[in-house]
Amino acid sequence: MAFAQDAVAFGGSLGEAHAQKIVKGMELAARIGAPVVGINDSGGARIQEGVLSLGGYGEVFHRNVLYSGVVPQISVILGPCAGGAVYSPAMTDFIIMTRETSHMFITGPEVIRAVTGEEVSMEALGGSDPHATLSGVAHLVAEDEVAALALARRLLSYLPSNNLEEPPPVPAREPPPGAAGELAGLVPVDPDRPYDVHQVIERVLDPESLLEVFPRWAPNLVTAFGRLGGIPVGVVANQASYLAGCLDIGASEKGARFVRTLDAFNVPLLTFVDVPGFLPGTQQEHGGIIRHGAKLLYAYAEATVPKLTVILRKAYGGAYVVMCSKHIGADLNLAWPQAE
Known part of the structure; x- marks a missing residue:
């Protein structure tokens, strides 16, 4: 309508x-x-x-x-x-x-x-x-x-017509030749070296299926729709090239809202983790990072859609738990070779 x-x-x-x-x-x-x-x-x-x-x-x-x-x-x-x-x-x-x-x-x-x-x-x-x-x-x-x-x-x-239906699948598209081989070199072994997580996401998802929402707000967390084998999925990923991928107030609020929308409409959730922790500082503490960080934790724990988590590199401290860890209900956790 x-x-x-x-x-x-x-x-x-x-x-x-x-x-x-x-x-x-x-x-x-x-x-x-x-x-x-x-x-x-x-x-x-x-x-x-x-x-x-x-x-x-x-x-x-x-x-x-x-x-x-x-x-x-x-x-x-x-x-x-x-x-x-x-x-x-x-x-x-x-x-x-x-x-x-x-x-x-x-x-x-x-x-x-x-x-x-x-x-x-x-x-x-x-x-x-x-x-x-x-x-x-x-x-x-x-x-x-x-x-x-x-x-x-x-x-x-990417969305079903209502919350009683499943997201509409489309015919799967084959990845370009060599895409899988490129993945191995995209995440630097050096934990302090930044990289663009979009390159990882684009090679994991079906070709040309990525649609990022909130691309310019809180860019330290990527939220996007895409498809895996033709099936719509929602992607949440720490962006190591901005604030080292730390979670802050904006990223927590952004991620929480997106995860709850995915859960409401039965869209599976794929999370890429490379997070050194929550962003430190008085501005964050006084701005309510505890309250906003809890929103993201709550959204992940509450979600009943299939949840797959891939640890790309860093998964440290409380932020590790918040980013859809197995302890709050992830259905499957995978680790990149340099995950720690």
Whole structure:
């Protein structure tokens, strides 16, 4: 089921009837077990309708929560999404933004200027760049509207229509000649030498099946979809080339959310471990690394999908346990020759 806000009509603003159309569509999708794709391009609430418009937002939010983990929900932001309107996309499974044309924020530049005196542009405040790199709001960023809709379709190809079905398989693709032989030299023996874990992931998965989500937020942890033998899988991997692959607040939150989404929709989980520990420092401790690190631990321990863990190199301290170790429920643990 898809719904789209039309910016040409009343600026795409949400009124009572507008909200009821969305709600009825979402209820139908939940009944028949179909994904929900929302295309957002709205100026916010239709202020002429007063509280009825705000109540409409509440009705939509309620369905977002009721159907979370029941059917996949994807938000495609193709224009402004401001004020309370941002909370519906925020509660969906994936958010796709477009470069320079989509914006998300609670309070706009004018309000910020009036209240705090701070000068900020719409792009710097709520454009795709800050949400893809700093806030972790945007899972994926597309160059334009056509590319954004193509990304939504590609995301759905890795997911079942609902939580009672299995992810849709495709015919397996043979790896290129020599791919297996290349794996042996990709992880350096020197434990202090960085490398790009993407090269390992791409050679293990089916060719051209990798789709990374949150690629620019918390890059010390890679989260991605891919396929093994044609079967969709989710990949979580420490990135040794950024912060040595340490877990920090952003990486813990990023990994936890991704793992829980995989678990909700029956997508098997493949974890590549090369982690020296949690990132030390007062900023991390005072920012709540204990609380956020526990989210990742909880997500892995709670997940009931098949869980395969490959230790590439380092697996040290508490971070070893958190990264889907056998002690918290991994079904199969494998070790690279230089694993320690």
